[in-house]
Amino acid sequence: MIDWIHPGLIFLVGALVLPALKGRSQQIWLLVVPLAALASVATMTEGDYGAFTFIGQNLLIGKVDKLALVFAWVFTIMAVIGLVYSLHVRNTAQHIGAFLYIGSALTVVFAGDWFTLLVGWEIMAFASAYLVFAANTVSATRAGMRYLMVHITGGVLLLGGIILHGQETGSYLFGPIGETGGLAYTLILIAFIINAAVPPLNAWLTDAYPEATVTGAVFLSAFTTKTAIYVLIRAYPGTELLVWLGAVMALYGVIYAVLENDCRRLLAYHIVSQVGYMVAGVGIGTEMALNGSASHAFAHIIYKGLLFMGAGAVIHMTGRRKLTELGGLYRTMPLTVVLYMIGAFAISAFPLFSGFVTKSMVVAAAGGDHRAAIVLMLTIASSGTFLHTGLKLPYYMFFGKDCGLRPSEPPANMLAAMSIAAILCIGIGVLPGVLYGLLPYPVDYHPYSGYHITESLSLLMFTALGFFLFLKYLDPERTISLDTDWFYRRGAGLFMWIASRPIARWEQMISGISDTVIWRSLNFTANVSLVSDLKVVDAIVNGVARTALRCGAAMRKVQSGVVSHYAGAMIGGVLACIALYVALWTG
């Protein structure tokens, strides 16, 4: 076992030690642990580790292959970045939550069997929910509860699906689910697409992420949805439904982002949109498409982390999160502006930035599979991505109308974390070969063709033209947007109303009936039976007894003990018999 140390275990042990440390030593620990995990991933070789038998089932804690390694790399890199970003946080519980969250996500990535996956899946739900609760506001607590409820539901579906799948196949080893359409297949797929935030099961994400702590949201943006993409790549490659769900999802996020006023909720809708590309890639299922999904997940984690860090820096320094209350911050936060914009160029897939070399791989794979409608839908979403993340959000947050605030740049550790992410966004864009080398299948794709560059730049810069021409129609409004969480937020209200009104009344009426009609009739019946018991049954019993007693007494008198009396009685009896016989015979 020494030849392989599970990086998830490193985070688990790290979390156990955290409460014992304070101040500077805790800060050092926050860096040592993710770096140790990163080193463990860097020195890892492919193979199966930690296989054992538990109640007759073969389990496998660590299945290391190229696909697992891509995700392990980016998860641990993001762990380093996110923890640098949260070095200033003095709340140990939040750091423990982050450690457990990252560790459990890595548990899922290396899970070789369904049970290990389930354990990681469940810890992930609870640890991540804590990052929402830790914001310690009423709205965060409520959103956190809703978040937890959705993920617990997903976990139960997953458990049910796993048990059914295990019974059907006789093996709990994690891999592609062969047969389609069965109950196990459907339950597990629903559990996975809940975590991938596929509409209409997306609302937990856009509801909860903007309510999390500034640092918590950075971790949240990275792990849950991308773990879902990872397990989808493993279990459901080439599922036609996912192609269409993914393309719709990419547009769904874009449409909501137009309406959104909360800066982090806007970014959250663009997680939905970007994960749509990955889901579509899984659905297409060719080697190029799966490579595209994996590499886009890699790039996405880093640029989305950077965007959340940028928006978080603004919230940290101003305490405001609505675009209608922000603006003009470029004067005093130029570094934040530049770092945020690098993330924005990366998500928008500008040449030389990471999104350009990964997103286009998914689109090219859709093209290679002759899916014109999917290519067009994803291209519209690309335009929308730049429109919101690259233009609308920075315009109303950093430029535009001056809100009068003059915040300084965020703390040095925040800027450092954002700089690492920014360097990676550009590094991947300039040298895509390094990332391509990590991908599960050999890559035969060259993003930097002249035509691809001019087409992408045309698309993006004419999107910008549209933005500036129609700017006044895009002004953020002081509204919230109803999403599918309406059903359980209003649904919960309706449920409570039904429980407190009709059901409570019904219950009252039933208990009224039982108090009056049933209770009284029962009482009456009981009384009747009591009386009948006393008067009739007892009387009969007593009567029989008394009669027997009287007969007994009479018989005693008869038994005098005198022989002449007995002889007289016998003679009398014989005479009586004869008399009876004569009477009957002659009559």
Next chain:
Amino acid sequence: MIARIVQFFGDGSHARLRWRVFIAVLFVIVVADFLVKRGHGAFFFDDFPGWGAAFGFLACTAIIFVSKFIGHQGGIMRDEDYYD
């Protein structure tokens, strides 16, 4: 240096210059799109020079107006205290 670049994009005094640079960039990109060597694309529209520009502009316009229409007319956008 970074601060000065950001100032250029923020300050109102540079607005006219910014528009000129922006239009020039659009022009260069479109010209380049016409000059660039095209392989055979997967779809017919890949072979049209200027396709990206037209599609980008139309997509952006459509996203803005369709989304706002759905938001306002479809009852999606509500007051901030809707759930309270």
